[in-house]
Amino acid sequence: MNQHLQHILSIIQQEGNLSAEQKEALAKSIKNADKELEITAFKLDRTEKVKRTTAILLEETIAELEQKRKVVEETNDALQKSLADLRAAQAQLIQSEKMASLGELTAGIAHEIQNPLNFVNNFSEVSTELVDEMNEEITKGNIEDAKEIANDLRQNLEKINHHGKRAGEIVKGMLQHSRKSEGKKEPTDINALCDEYLRLAYHGLRAKDKTFNTEFKTEFEHSLPKINVIPQDIGRVILNLINNAFYAANEKKKQQPDGYEPTVSVITRKEGNKIEIKVMDNGIGIPDNIKGKIFQPFFTTKPTGQGTGLGLSLSYDIVKAHGGEIKVETTNAEGSTFKIQLPIS
Secondary structure (H helix, E strand, C coil): CCHHHHHHHHHHHCCCCHHHHHHHHHHHHHHHHHHHHHHHHHHHHHHHHHHHHHHHHHHHHHHHHHHHHHHHHHHHHHHEEEEEEHHHHHHHHHHHHHHHHHHHHHHHHHHHHHHHHHHHHHHHHHHHHHHHHHHHHHHCCCCCHHHHHHHHHCCCCCCCHHHHHHHHHHHHHHHHHHHCCCCCCCECCCHHHHHHHHHHHHHHHHHHHCCCEEEEEEEEECCCCCCEEHHHHHHHHHHHHHHHHHHHHHHHHHHCCCCCCCCCEEEEECCCEEEEEEEEECCCCCCCCHHCCCCCCCCCCCCCHHHHCCCHHHHHHHHHHCCCCEEEECCCCCCCEEEEEECCC
């Protein structure tokens, strides 16, 4: 019993003015109070233990959280570094793919530049002869004949200027294709872009393989408006699809040499508020089991060394970045049609 309550109980027992019943009742109350005190003391002790335990757990939790925070920070730093490395690697891969496609273009570009250069050279030689003739006529006093020769000379110079600009445009296109994209959109003639890359792709493949001979056709809607795109990026997409189409048609020709006429067609048209570019071939097509993988990075059906597996993946990303769509319709062993849709505004 509590020491103070025991003392009170002793005093009550010794008190002579209280009856036995009163002493017993008071003793009972004191004992009940003692029990209450014991219960309260027990509860207080338990509460104190819980407080101490909670404080310890709280300290441990805080320490654990701090440790986890440091781990998260370290992980975040590592992820940021990995992301930066991945972006750098992606940029290198994109540039590698650009240079690979540029290599495919080189022979075609040389062929295309040679044509206007031949005109420039020929008209220059003729113009030199015309200058001599004009001087002779002037010496003879035949002014009218000299004027006619001068007019011919002027026409030749205009042709030289035209073909010189044509060669300059080809070089400009080559430089645009090889340089890093600056992300600058500009009004672009899609028909001219398709025609340019179709011819460059064809002559490039012809230069690499003299046996290559695939018919190509164009069906352009001439009323198409110019649209704001990054021309070198969309040019790469078109080039990649045309090269793939030529490859598919040529592969089928190797398998079916008799009676088969390999053909690649490039079609443009306006569909509502979009411009659609279709690249069609009657080649080997794409099997159903791999059709869903063709836009995945590094996936290719070409033999080792003939494809990076990045062409269609990059094409997909470029078209998406322009707010457009790229789709494929294909039948195994019959051919494929790739459709690009780009918004007009």
